[in-house]
Amino acid sequence: xxxxxxxxxxxxxxxxxxxxxxxxxxxxxxxxxxxxxxxxxxxxxxxxxxxxxxxxxxxxxxxxxxxxxxxxxxxxxxxxxxxxxxxxxxxxxxxxxxxxxxxxxxxxxxx
Amino acid sequence: xxxxxxxxxxxxxxxxxxxxxxxxxxxxxxxxxxxxxxxxxxxxxxxxxxxxxxxxxxxxxxxxxxxxxxxxxxxxxxxxxxxxxxxxxxxxxxxxxxxxxxxxxxxxxxxxxxxxxxxxxxxxxxxxxxxxxxxxxxxxxxxxxxxxxxxxxxxxxxxxxxxxxxxxxxxxxxxxxxxxxxxxxxxxxxxxxxxxxxxxxxxxxxxxxxxxxxxxxxxxxxxxxxxxxxxxxxxxxxxxx
Numbered sequence: 497x498x499x500x501x502x503x504x505x506x507x508x509x510x511x512x513x514x515x516x517x518x519x520x521x522x523x524x525x526x527x528x529x530x531x532x533x534x535x536x537x538x539x540x541x542x543x544x545x546x547x548x549x550x551x552x553x554x555x556x557x558x559x560x561x562x563x564x565x566x567x568x569x570x571x572x573x574x575x576x577x578x579x580x581x582x583x584x585x586x587x588x589x590x591x592x593x594x595x596x597x598x599x600x601x602x603x604x605x606x607x
Numbered sequence: 608x609x610x611x612x613x614x615x616x617x618x619x620x621x622x623x624x625x626x627x628x629x630x631x632x633x634x635x636x637x638x639x640x641x642x643x644x645x646x647x648x649x650x651x652x653x654x655x656x657x658x659x660x661x662x663x664x665x666x667x668x669x670x671x672x673x674x675x676x677x678x679x680x681x682x683x684x685x686x687x688x689x690x691x692x693x694x695x696x697x698x699x700x701x702x703x704x705x706x707x708x709x710x711x712x713x714x715x716x717x718x719x720x721x722x723x724x725x726x727x728x729x730x731x732x733x734x735x736x737x738x739x740x741x742x743x744x745x746x747x748x749x750x751x752x753x754x755x756x757x758x759x760x761x762x763x764x765x766x767x768x769x770x771x772x773x774x775x776x777x778x779x780x781x782x783x784x785x786x787x788x789x790x791x792x793x794x795x796x797x798x799x800x801x802x803x804x805x806x807x808x809x810x811x812x813x814x815x816x817x818x819x820x821x822x823x824x825x826x827x828x829x830x831x832x833x834x835x836x837x838x839x840x841x842x843x844x845x846x847x848x
Contacts, residue, residue: 524694533713537713547842555811556835
């Protein structure tokens with residue numbers, strides 16, 4: 497009986513641990529999502545802040561693609577070039593996406 | 608330079624059609640997110656989670672990179688502090704992303720703004736900031752594109768975690784289908800659409816160099832924050848000169 501209870505307690509502990517972990521992860525993640533909005537709605541933006549915010553989006557996009565280009569081989573880099581070319585020519589996101597994915601599949605098969 | 612007037616002097620709106628537009632524009636990205644959700648589900652079960660736990664994490668945390676990273680910690684004894692801190696650090700880039708959507712979000716009633724950012728991901732943010740930058744004034748676009756990602760991420764988590772599910776094993780490696788490159792392709796295309804002129808180049812170079820340094824030096828997603836901050840700060844500094 498005692499052993500059974502101890503066993504139940506032992507198996508219950510990870511469960512409550514999981515709940516705490518899930519709640520903690522959700523809380524800090526929402527905190528990061530809400531913080532930018534909270535901070536920026538509380539400062540009256542100067543021209544400098546405006547300039548900062550204007551340059552953030554493209555800078556983040558540049559940053560996001562850096563690892564896949566740095567890490568990628570010839571196939572990935574060529575596919576990136578093809579994607580950019582199709583994006584410039586068509587100004588169409590879906591067309592560039594499809595071209596990029598097809599290019600990377602084809603180039604990986606060849607190279 | 609004076610403040611750019613977005614939306615042609617029109618107030619920001621929040622409509623069902625904007626929500627639908629965001630959802631639809633995000634659908635191609637939803638497919639890639641689905642592939643990664645399957646991977647997360649499969650790995651989560653291998654790490655010792657059950658379907659309910661994996662699904663609950665995708666519903667409440669809803670941030671793929673941090674969820675995958677946390678699996679490294681998963682085991683019989685869960686280091687709460689380590690997991691929560693890692694999640695926080697991996698997701699810090701959201702702070703900058705939320706701030707960048709200022710022109711939409713500060714115009715909304717707080718409950719709509721704070722509700723919408725719950726669903727903000729790299730992908731839906733990128734489409735939204737593009738929509739906002741090209742003069743779109745319907746801020747529900749952010750919520751719509753976010754909901755699209757949410758739906759795909761959650762359902763894929765469940766499918767991946769339901770072990771033995773055919774699609775799960777067939778698509779356990781997104782690279783086979785080129786889907787790992789889909790995100791890169793989308794972000795490259797959006798970047799092309801952001802190009803306004805040669806004066807962008809130095810900012811992009813600074814962002815790229817710092818992102819690369821951040822990627823070399825730090826684990827996780829710090830490189831996004833490094834590049835975003837460096838490019839933004841350089842742009843602001845240049846403006847003030």
